[in-house]
Amino acid sequence: MHLVTTQYLPAKRLLFCSDLHLDWRPTEQFLATLQPHDYDLLLIAGDIGLGKDVHEKLAEILAGIGKPIVSVLGNHDFYGSSFEKVNERMLKRFPLGNGWMIRLDGSQVLQLSSSAALIGVDGWGDGIAGYGLSSSAVMQDWIDIRELRKARREEKLFAYLRHLGCRSAQQLESALTLTLKNFEQVLVLTHVPPFPEACLFAADHDRDNLLPFYCNTALGHLLRQAADHHPCQQITVLCGHTHHSAGCDIVPNLRVLVAAAEYGHPQPSRLLKI
Numbered sequence: 107m108h109l110v111t112t113q114y115l116p117a118k119r120l121l122f123c124s125d126l127h128l129d130w131r132p133t134e135q136f137l138a139t140l141q142p143h144d145y146d147l148l149l150i151a152g153d154i155g156l157g158k159d160v161h162e163k164l165a166e167i168l169a170g171i172g173k174p175i176v177s178v179l180g181n182h183d184f185y186g187s188s189f190e191k192v193n194e195r196m197l198k199r200f201p202l203g204n205g206w207m208i209r210l211d212g213s214q215v216l217q218l219s220s221s222a223a224l225i226g227v228d229g230w231g232d233g234i235a236g237y238g239l240s241s242s243a244v245m246q247d248w249i250d251i252r253e254l255r256k257a258r259r260e261e262k263l264f265a266y267l268r269h270l271g272c273r274s275a276q277q278l279e280s281a282l283t284l285t286l287k288n289f290e291q292v293l294v295l296t297h298v299p300p301f302p303e304a305c306l307f308a309a310d311h312d313r314d315n316l317l318p319f320y321c322n323t324a325l326g327h328l329l330r331q332a333a334d335h336h337p338c339q340q341i342t343v344l345c346g347h348t349h350h351s352a353g354c355d356i357v358p359n360l361r362v363l364v365a366a367a368e369y370g371h372p373q374p375s376r377l378l379k380i
């Protein structure tokens with residue numbers, strides 16, 4: 107079991123977005139799209155910037171909105187750098203349990219109300235869904251992120267992807283167990299959709315070829331088990347990564363919402379009221 111900390115963060119209206127890719131457009135353009143919305147908390151499901159500046163992009167958003175942000179990081183947030191360096195910079199810029207920008211790493215339970223809590227973890231496509239090992243797709247991640255480049259060079263890429271997916275499930279397990287004991291509604295923020303059903307692609311894309319890298323089956327397994335064991339609790343997963351809007355019920359008490367996104371048009375995806 108991992109150590110879990112609980113923090114009270116009262117919020118009724120959550121503005122959810124993902125895949126802002128602010129290396130394409132200035133942060134101000136995104137901030138302008140937030141202005142018409144009335145919300146208490148901004149949720150960002152990753153792919154905010156690049157490895158060198160994701161921490162600065164988050165700081166710009168925080169300064170621009172003056173409201174709390176809860177975020178996880180996506181694959182693009184490590185591009186041009188490494189997991190190690192970006193995690194180090196994020197921790198330095200936003201120390202854990204301090205301030206209004208909270209990066210979820212699986213260890214925190216954020217209590218939004220007496221009945222709802224928010225947890226989350228970055229997540230990663232674990233190389234298992236669709237064609238799995240037989241996929242012929244080549245991802246930019248394997249070139250632009252140091253640890254993945256090394257794993258590929260050493261022919262350990264799929265083992266490493268599987269490790270990243272399993273680790274995300276392990277990181278979230280204790281917080282998920284705790285929240286399901288104490289709250290009726292559990293929101294899970296993560297970058298990669300945990301179920302193939304939630305992964306939609308453009309019609310001309312080979313779905314099964316891409317699925318191994320767009321689905322985190324390890325996290326899906328954990329969530330499905332948890333939902334089955336707690337039929338009276340509602341779990342809602344908020345994610346991105348595919349850039350295609352999706353909303354599907356895996357089982358009656360487990361819903362997955364994927365944020366739509368378009369490069370060059372950073373904007374909120376939907377307002378959630380709890």
Ligand SMILES: [Fe+2]
Pocket residue numbers: 125127153180182347348349
């Ligand atoms: Fe993205």
Ligand SMILES: [Fe+2]
Pocket residue numbers: 153180181182297346347348
């Ligand atoms: Fe992504």
